[in-house]
Amino acid sequence: MGAMNKLCRVASTAPGERDVNQNEEKTPPQKVLHETFEETPLTVALLTYMSYLILVIVGHIHDFLRKYGLERDRSCHEQHLKDFVPLYQSWESFYTRNLYHRVCDCWNRPITSAAGVHIKVVDRKMEDNGWTLKHTNKQIDAINFGSYNYLGFAENHGPCSTAVERSLPEFGVSNGASRQEMGYQKIHRELDNLTARFLGVEAAITFPMGFATNSMNIPCLVQKGCLIVSDELNHSSLVLGARLSGASIRVFKHNDMTDLENVLKTSISQGQPRSYRPWKKILIVVEGVYSMEGSVVRLDEVIRLKTKYKAYLYLDEAHSVGAMGPRGRGVVDYFGADPNDVDILMGTFTKSFGAAGGYIAGSKGLIDYLRLHSHNVIYSPVMAAPIAQQIISSMSIIMGEDGTQEGERRIARLKWNTSYFRNRLREMGFIIYGNEDSPVVPLMLFMPSKIAAFGRCTLERGLAAVVVGFPATPIIESRARFCLSASHNKETLDKALHIIDEVGDLLQLKYSRYCLKDSPKLTFT
Template identity: 55%
Template sequence: MTKLLTNEGTSTINRVDLQNGVKNGPVRSNLRQKEFKETFEDAPLYILVLTYLNYGILTLFGYLRDFMRAWRLEKCHMAEEREEQKDFVPLYQDFENFYTRNIYMRLRDAFNRPICSVPGATFDLMERVTDDYNWTYRYTGKAIKDVINMGSYNYLGFAENDEESLASVEEVLRTYGAGVCSTRMEVGHLDKHKELEDLVAEFVGVEAAMVFSMGFATNSTNIPALVGKGCLILSDELNHTSVILGARLSGATIRIFQHNNMRTLEKLLREAVIRGQPRTHRAWKKILIVVEGIYSMEGSIARLPDIVALKKKYKAYLYLDEAHSIGAVGPTGRGVVEYFGMDPTDIDVMMGTFTKSFGAIGGYIAGKKELVEYLRIHSHSAVYASSMSPPTTEQTIRVMKCIMGLDGSLKGQRRVCQLAQNTRYFRQRLQDMNLITYGNEDSPVVPVLMYMPTKVGAFSRHMLEKKIGVVIVGFPATPIAEARVRFCISAAHTKEMLDKVLEELDKMGDVLYVKHSKQRRSSRNHSVVYHDSSVKL
């Protein structure tokens, strides 16, 4: 059993040395580091003032409408307690639903649009109308055809309806059926699962791996199996909800560090080693640093070389969530570890999902063999959750082999290269438009800041009229004054598709007045030359 899974202390560092002034700043890795370029530009002050004023006006009208609903002057569509129930504990929290009642419902037509086709480079949307400001919908029976898909996590374009490529998936469906109907601990362990686990371990470059049927549950049910009471979790402030839930369920002490801020992380690590646990000051049983490869709302990439250096210096452990980065970055699509040219064995727990680049469902935990064998017994997903369905298991195997070139072709590598080119091209064009974007220049997650909730709603509706499907994100998923449009680039996007999206975005940027970037064009990179590939992906 590895030290990560025991209750041994994690630190052998001399606390006196730290207390006496070992203040060298963030440790720098001696590994070759990739040139790291990220942008997090602030909006002009007056834009922030107007955004908060916008929310203030919406709040005042919201309270006015709540007053009218209370006096039955306006119909209330929200679920309510009956009169005889109101003397007890309220079933529905009035204030918590305020945002939903008065802001979200007005923008709801820009969310939750039902897709009625494969979510590839384009998709079809069911047409719907509302008569009560998005509380209910009527479906017309028609569909909006060939909408450019700029919102799915289909980074490599494998969410496709290719009859030839999916032949093996169809065969597995006929042989094994649609579902396993059991857990891995009972009769739900298939030879296909074993094949996928061996392939994942080879793909990420570690000893072993274990797969799970749900990406969200891979974090939320495995983190509690690794840490518990007496352990410390240092979590990036922008970590996904699944990480947050898993950390809370573990019972471990949680401390948050500023996003990608190595100075804050090292300060927390130093204090944890010096002071130990609260009250008793005993050494922590384990210190676990939890970060993501690519952050899904910011498009930023974890500063992995610095994090690994700090982990080694303070004898902590590292949990890396590569849900959005595996398959999407790195010369051969092996994630941020390959992106920085690092050794996979430096990462104690490697987590990833098959729901993005692989066009399937589920997730994995990879690392040392002892770690994986421990999780087979102690993971809640292994004990209680149903196994991955055979067809989606085969889909993941098929795609992973394609990326690795084990199918005897270069299709997978072409897709990885095409995604990198599409990402650079799209981000460069956005910068040339003076739009404020977040994230790393190599990240296929591209947030464009619009700040006001009313603007993102108007933008989404306009783009749908032009047959472009986008994802808009606002509070509470983002800070209240940072509503944004999040584009997800795919290898399946053609230059013509990207140019159409950019053209409409440029027009709406002027209409909605969101071109606030102050970066000088002369300080930017030269324009990316787009090379069209004549080879079919």
């Protein structure tokens, strides 16, 4: 039950309790409180554990039959070399063989359209208990609630796509070289400078891949003799970067500032293992918005602790930049904090900007150091020029430098959509995780059988949503994850909510013991 008893986090006043208007970004940030996640009902928890127990028993029976040739083995298996230990057998492979392939039609679904409000999903049929997937000629028109298209820039029309088309004759599609060779073009310089100005810091450097921005740059900042203090729910790119660095790693409970302070105190007082020497440096690593939980980091408290204990702060704003804050500058903007209080600002362009790649921003000294030492600079080709142009165009719109209020309107619309969608789901009786202002909305499913059922039933009714299970979440906390977008209008939201309500009744997913039917009605002007 420990994995289900969520600690207290941040809950803010529902942003839709007042009208949203075009001057929204001029309003001072609301006081941020911490949200509490509703605990899993005991009966649901017991049934979920029993479901997995039955699946494990059945899985071992199938493995026994496969071992003796009584059942055909279609899985990837070891070569069983003499005197060699197994290379990749693990619980994950057991899970993949006996559960994942029974529901794999719910993941990796090809789409044949731009990732806008509506998408065309290729229909697939399973055979052999999921070991064979066959595409049909049928395409399903569905409302898209699975893309990280927070501000609606992932479209194949409009000012951004027009600007990208115009950039092609001048810059081409790709130049196939790194920054330190012949890859750096003036459009990359423009993007670096614009990103720094957007975030309010001295300098920034951009990279072609978001995952590698974390995994390849953290090893440049810390090494053996240093300490990384990491949130337990940090993204795998942060985890990989921390491991590659060679630094010692200490993990603190998700968003638990008391535990973070205890880890810092203990680590500083004890020093390095064996030698007990002081750490060369301490780096606190957190995310702005956690993509599976929908929770928001307690940035104000993290900054206070990092200042008190003289540590550095690495903030991953992949899911928060553009989507959070009255001006779309991320959780730093959301909390009204000074960007210079965060030592390393990291983010990606794959979500709110409708492009690809990532950035690191901060002091000029930091960025100059990364330009010389980052593996992502030395060995990786630069970002393709059309992608850079897409980011420049969308970022300029968010900043209002296109001469319109379109960016302001999209930020306000996303905020309203998030509040409306979350409140309506709670009214229906679902258990919803995350911060009130987070555009990532996890709806808890719990039981393994309902992962596939929810994904299939919603798609049949015209709603494309992401269902998530182990190993992306704890095994007991399967969920559906909805990503809100500024491109969604109220009619689209209501249609999606109607489908979710219908499927929730069908699958008996309304586990919540609370009712919010008396909550204030939301209006948008």
